Amino acid sequence: MAAVGDLAFTAEDRVLLTGASSGLGQAAAVLLNRLGATVIGVGRDVDRLAATKALCPHPERFFPERCDLTENLDDLSSQVAVWRKSHGKLAGLLHAAGIVTVLPAALQGAAEMRELFDINVFAAYQLARGFLDRRNNRGEGSAIVFVASLAALCESSGTTAYAASKGAVVSLARSLACEYARQKIRVNSVSPGLVPTPMTQRQYANLDALAQTYPLGPGRPEDIAAAAAFLLSPAARWITGQNLVVDGGRSVA
Amino acid sequence: MNIDAFLDELAYALQRDAPIALDDELKDIEEWDSLAAMGITALLDRKFGKRLSFDDIVRMKTVRDIAQAAGLEL
Ligand SMILES: NC(=O)c1ccc[n+]([C@@H]2O[C@H](COP(=O)([O-])OP(=O)(O)OC[C@H]3O[C@@H](n4cnc5c(N)ncnc54)[C@H](OP(=O)(O)O)[C@@H]3O)[C@@H](O)[C@H]2O)c1
Numbered sequence: 001m002a003a004v005g006d007l008a009f010t011a012e013d014r015v016l017l018t019g020a021s022s023g024l025g026q027a028a029a030v031l032l033n034r035l036g037a038t039v040i041g042v043g044r045d046v047d048r049l050a051a052t053k054a055l056c057p058h059p060e061r062f063f064p065e066r067c068d069l070t071e072n073l074d075d076l077s078s079q080v081a082v083w084r085k086s087h088g089k090l091a092g093l094l095h096a097a098g099i100v101t102v103l104p105a106a107l108q109g110a111a112e113m114r115e116l117f118d119i120n121v122f123a124a125y126q127l128a129r130g131f132l133d134r135r136n137n138r139g140e141g142s143a144i145v146f147v148a149s150l151a152a153l154c155e156s157s158g159t160t161a162y163a164a165s166k167g168a169v170v171s172l173a174r175s176l177a178c179e180y181a182r183q184k185i186r187v188n189s190v191s192p193g194l195v196p197t198p199m200t201q202r203q204y205a206n207l208d209a210l211a212q213t214y215p216l217g218p219g220r221p222e223d224i225a226a227a228a229a230f231l232l233s234p235a236a237r238w239i240t241g242q243n244l245v246v247d248g249g250r251s252v253a
Numbered sequence: 254m255n256i257d258a259f260l261d262e263l264a265y266a267l268q269r270d271a272p273i274a275l276d277d278e279l280k281d282i283e284e285w286d287s288l289a290a291m292g293i294t295a296l297l298d299r300k301f302g303k304r305l306s307f308d309d310i311v312r313m314k315t316v317r318d319i320a321q322a323a324g325l326e327l
Contacts, residue, residue, distance in 0.1 A: 102288075102291055103288075103291060103292055103295050104266070104268070104288050104289065104291070104292045106265065106266060106268050106292065107266060107292050107295055107296065157288065158288045158291065205287065205290070205291060205307035205308070205311075206287060
């Protein structure tokens, strides 16, 4: 492991990273790889995972794993053991896979809400449970980061069900942090404001106009990746149970 | 789907109590905003199998335009 205070990783620092095939997860995979970590990148689309590998400065330390995380939620924590067996003990988990639906609440029923919760919350929980199994992590210094959202904290009309799922993620991090502090394993979340990614370009018709409402101007996937990498690194050794808002000042404006 | 059923679907999507008529102008409907337009995009896709972009929807002028996009015989 890199020295305390360092924002650097070694090849032994294996990070299980979901959502590696697109957007924020892809940016985080490339950054962590550049900072020296080994990245086990999970996604459903093998071509997009291959594209992430190609973007990595050290592609020999990026291992794509194709998996639909919601296909078999009950066994997802055991799947973490399978990945650990093929790659070695894990030092980090970054859950950046997720979906958003922008629709009036009138058109989002229980089925739509369940779909959001499956990937945003249940997959996060099951992956964390797998990661926190002592056999799968490296123990002291290991860390989890969930990607939550500003929607968990601020007004978010049109994404009510999504906001609820992200609120659950923030709470997950806080409680798991307390439960696992004895093992010196840290659990935090990152709450991004709106950043252009394939997801937001698909779902937000007015993305450019919304970006103008951010005091520091539009954000980039790399801005979120940097926060996640920091929270996974030894530099954050005394930070746990927190939700780091990365939103160009939007929430305080 | 007949016109009345379609107008009911529309009223539900817009959560509008007052009646809606085919020749109503969208800009005069109080509930019509960008979120409502996203809702109509989803409605046309889910209930009518018509995939229109958000921009297609915001360019529409009247309720009739939406009904036509849904493929209703008017
Ligand atoms: N972009 C933003 O402005 C923003 C703001 C706040 C929070 N967030 C959060 O950040 C996270 C990443 O968002 P993004 O903007 O980067 O979205 P994105 O570009 O659409 O990427 C989403 C990722 O999730 C993966 N994924 C989705 N469902 C999956 C499933 N069932 N199994 C496995 N992988 C799955 C996708 O992989 P495949 O397609 O390969 O399966 C893809 O890699 C999400 O949790 C989102 O809620 C984003």
